[in-house]
Amino acid sequence: MYNGFAIVAGLVIFFAMLTAPFALGTMTKQYKEPELKLPKNEKECIESTEYMRTNHMQLLNEWRDWALRDGKRTYINHKGKEFTISLQNTCLKCHTSKADFCDKCHNDAGVSPYCWDCHIQPEGLK
């Protein structure tokens, strides 16, 4: 094998770099999922908890285009149930506190989506 040492060394360095954050990450503080305040009257979100956890941002992104640009404002979920597409009038009717629901994860993840520059949080504007 030509340049065998260089290739193997290169591969070792490549994988060391790629896995460094995971290796070092496990040595540091463990991430704990924040405790969310879930809606009182509803057991299920428009999709499964798992789906919402991983996909709510894509879903909201699609929702805004469907409602605003395509004029389609009824969403049919994976089980065939229908919902009105509206952050303000569907999501926030169940999730009645931005502070106790949205902010919990967003703060931990260090993201501040600008939804709230326009949409009115359920607590109202102050």
Add this chain to the structure above:
Amino acid sequence: MKNSRRTFIKLAGIAAAGLALAPRKGLAAEGHEPVKVNATAIHAKHWAMVIDTTKLNTAEAINKLAAACHHDHNVPHIEGKQEVKWLWHDTYPHTFPEQENPHMAEEVHERVFPLLCNHCQNPPCVRVCPTKATFQRPDGIVAMDYHRCIGCRYCMAGCPYGSRSFNWGDPRLGLDLGNLNPEFPTRMRGVVEKCNFCVERLAVGKLPVCVEASEGAMHFGDLMDPDSEVRKVLREKFTIRRKPSAGTEPSVYYII
């Protein structure tokens, strides 16, 4: 090691360098498009409005409609040059500058006229918008997607009717926070806003706020349907539109 933002960024940098060498794989597309139009929505091939200025022609009456519209859409109240408006009023010479004559009926000349976005059939604002934040829906409504507006104000320069307002400051500062419509969003600073022909109401089967509040002085309906209410009044009454020479083909008609 301390779990600080700095360490995280360092590690992320190393990982990114690693990933730059790795082959790319596209995200799998979802594929399913589970949406449809609201069952209660009302439809038209081309929405249009006819305003009867023999019935609606005082500042007082128009201000009442503007207040209803502005409350429903959380339009801020700002005095002076930075005013934001969806529905307002002006004099005959300002409304119809090309359609004046020196001896016209005084009564008509003295009326004030309700103004709003004309939802032009051939809208220059849409043509000049570089981001397509302003776009025309298949039913003729010229809509704003505030998520995508970059605030360049080309559309304001393009609109011959001054139908658009720019949010120079935080529009929420001009709102009565105790009396918001919680069903409709506000806008952020740095976007352009205007009348949306109440698309959010048409989607649930309601007519525009101003039309409902006008007590019969405003008609709303499908311009392409010969049996619609707007076509009926257009057939029976003499109407004019604003600035015909601009060639924008407004969808708002005025009975004189």
